Amino acid sequence: MLKVEDLVVNYGMIQALKGISFEVNEGEVIALIGANGAGKTTTLQTISGMLKPVSGKVMLHDVDITKIPGHKIVSMGMAHVPEGRRVFAGLTVLENLKMGAYTRSNKSEIMDAFERVYESFPRLKERENQLAGTLSGGEQQMLAMGRALMSQPKIVLMDEPSMGLSPIYVDEIFKIIQEISDAGTTVLLVEQNAKKALAIADRAYVLETGNIVLSGDAKNLMNDDSIKKAYLGE
Amino acid sequence: MGFLTYLINGLSLGSVYAIIALGYTMVYGIAKMLNFAHGDVIMVGAYLVFMCMSNTGSPAIVSIVISIVCCTALGMIIEKIAYKPLRRATNLAVLITAIGVSYFLQNMALLIFGSNPVSFTSVIKWQGIALAGGQLKITGNAIITIITCLIIMFALMWFVKNTKPGQAMRAVSEDKDAAVLMGINVNATISLTFAIGSGLAAIAGALLCSSYPSLTPYTGSMPGIKAFTAAVFGGIGSIPGALIGGLLLGIIEILAKAYISSQLADAIVFAVLIIVLLVKPTGILGKQIKEKV
Numbered sequence: 001m002l003k004v005e006d007l008v009v010n011y012g013m014i015q016a017l018k019g020i021s022f023e024v025n026e027g028e029v030i031a032l033i034g035a036n037g038a039g040k041t042t043t044l045q046t047i048s049g050m051l052k053p054v055s056g057k058v059m060l061h062d063v064d065i066t067k068i069p070g071h072k073i074v075s076m077g078m079a080h081v082p083e084g085r086r087v088f089a090g091l092t093v094l095e096n097l098k099m100g101a102y103t104r105s106n107k108s109e110i111m112d113a114f115e116r117v118y119e120s121f122p123r124l125k126e127r128e129n130q131l132a133g134t135l136s137g138g139e140q141q142m143l144a145m146g147r148a149l150m151s152q153p154k155i156v157l158m159d160e161p162s163m164g165l166s167p168i169y170v171d172e173i174f175k176i177i178q179e180i181s182d183a184g185t186t187v188l189l190v191e192q193n194a195k196k197a198l199a200i201a202d203r204a205y206v207l208e209t210g211n212i213v214l215s216g217d218a219k220n221l222m223n224d225d226s227i228k229k230a231y232l233g234e
Numbered sequence: 235m236g237f238l239t240y241l242i243n244g245l246s247l248g249s250v251y252a253i254i255a256l257g258y259t260m261v262y263g264i265a266k267m268l269n270f271a272h273g274d275v276i277m278v279g280a281y282l283v284f285m286c287m288s289n290t291g292s293p294a295i296v297s298i299v300i301s302i303v304c305c306t307a308l309g310m311i312i313e314k315i316a317y318k319p320l321r322r323a324t325n326l327a328v329l330i331t332a333i334g335v336s337y338f339l340q341n342m343a344l345l346i347f348g349s350n351p352v353s354f355t356s357v358i359k360w361q362g363i364a365l366a367g368g369q370l371k372i373t374g375n376a377i378i379t380i381i382t383c384l385i386i387m388f389a390l391m392w393f394v395k396n397t398k399p400g401q402a403m404r405a406v407s408e409d410k411d412a413a414v415l416m417g418i419n420v421n422a423t424i425s426l427t428f429a430i431g432s433g434l435a436a437i438a439g440a441l442l443c444s445s446y447p448s449l450t451p452y453t454g455s456m457p458g459i460k461a462f463t464a465a466v467f468g469g470i471g472s473i474p475g476a477l478i479g480g481l482l483l484g485i486i487e488i489l490a491k492a493y494i495s496s497q498l499a500d501a502i503v504f505a506v507l508i509i510v511l512l513v514k515p516t517g518i519l520g521k522q523i524k525e526k527v
């Protein structure tokens with residue numbers, strides 16, 4: 001479904017990605033783990049067209065999207081939940097969700113999307129008319145995820161969804177990611193919480209200073225000694 | 235009766251400021267830049283109306299429409315050539331560029347029209363009404379200006395709240411990167427904002443010169459600065475703020491001219507501005523801008 005080939009990306013003066021390749025198949029949950037500054041966020045931003053690579057390719061459903069401007073990628077079936085949530089603080093929860101459906105024009109499809117999002121996130125329904133900036137961190141994360149789902153994507157990129165949240169919210173967010181996947185959406189998940197990420201992922205890639213150093217079945221990686229030591233704190 | 239007359243004149247002048255302030259405030263809200271060339275687009279708009287009316291004898295309304303179309307295009311061209319390449323540059327670089335564009339427009343006008351003032355024929359033929367047995371006269375200029383301002387204001391507020399491009403404007407003004415992730419074309423949205431602001435500047439130019447008929451290449455600069463002040467006064471980035479700021483500024487200016495001193499009027503206007511900003515730094519309707527963590 002999503003294929004990244006030899007991606008090289010410069011971030012200012014630094015080469016943030018040094019030629020990485022990986023693949024996400026339909027229906028999978030893929031975790032991209034690694035330390036701070038390994039290039040995880042850069043990878044997602046390049047896939048969704050916010051950053052342009054120096055070389056390499058991003059293929060979505062066998063279409064080369066490397067040169068397609070970011071705002072056109074949403075309607076191709078990809079949504080991105082950015083790092084730090086980035087909800088529209090001055091707009092209400094309802095207005096934020098409407099923004100998520102910006103590329104859609106079919107009213108009944110939008111209503112369907114609303115229903116599904118409210119089913120996954122009943123809390124958002126309760127806070128419909130509240131300004132997004134006044135929500136708690138966990139609620140904002142839910143809103144950012146709900147907003148991304150409003151475009152009814154085939155694949156969702158999620159950047160550090162558990163960052164800065166209390167343990168209760170972390171569990172809830174991972175439960176919801178599992179539900180999103182169960183509903184048939186492909187997920188590419190970037191996380192620092194490697195333990196939780198590996199627990200729900202099918203496969204994982206380990207990123208270290210711009211290179212993929214390890215990849216494989218998530219369950220196997222969980223038992224890998226070097227992973228245990230470096231990322232799972234065991 | 236004198237006071238009422240001054241008040242209405244103030245409202246009328248304030249309405250012009252408000253229409254100009256909208257251009258400043260929308261561009262600031264969406265592109266986060268101060269377009270100091272905005273005032274000079276007013277002057278270009280007024281010259282266009284003047285030329286259409288006096289050279290080709292077009293009716294006022296046709297002249298205004300032509301002027302709106304040309305200014306809209308001018309605004310989009312300015313944005314494309316001067317500001318778009320600086321999208322990732324520092325605010326200071328953009329500000330200096332805007333001042334450069336302002337001088338460029340003034341000097342082009344000097345080259346074409348010369349520095350002698352031309353006498354602008356009012357686009358409003360209606361003489362107005364007389365109330366209280368002829369003691370209170372309200373000019374047609376004042377009435378039409380105030381009504382036009384209110385219509386524009388409500389139309390814009392409706393547009394921003396209820397249309398797709400309006401929605402895009404709100405999203406871009408909140409967070410450009412997140413807006414891209416929603417599928418919003420940020421460049422097109424910024425361009426549209428300049429288009430609307432500059433089209434409004436053409437209307438403001440026609441209305442301003444209908445009340446104050448001496449038109450020179452510098453006509454736009456002082457009202458431009460005052461309208462910018464009005465936008466800050468009302469809370470920059472806010473559409474109703476531009477209305478309130480513009481009207482208050484116009485009223486204060488006219489009342490100060492009438493009752494205190496016409497030489498000191500501008501000083502008084504800016505003194506009030508400074509006091510308001512000391513008490514409420516974000517302006518009357520301004521939002522508290524939180525630093526992102």
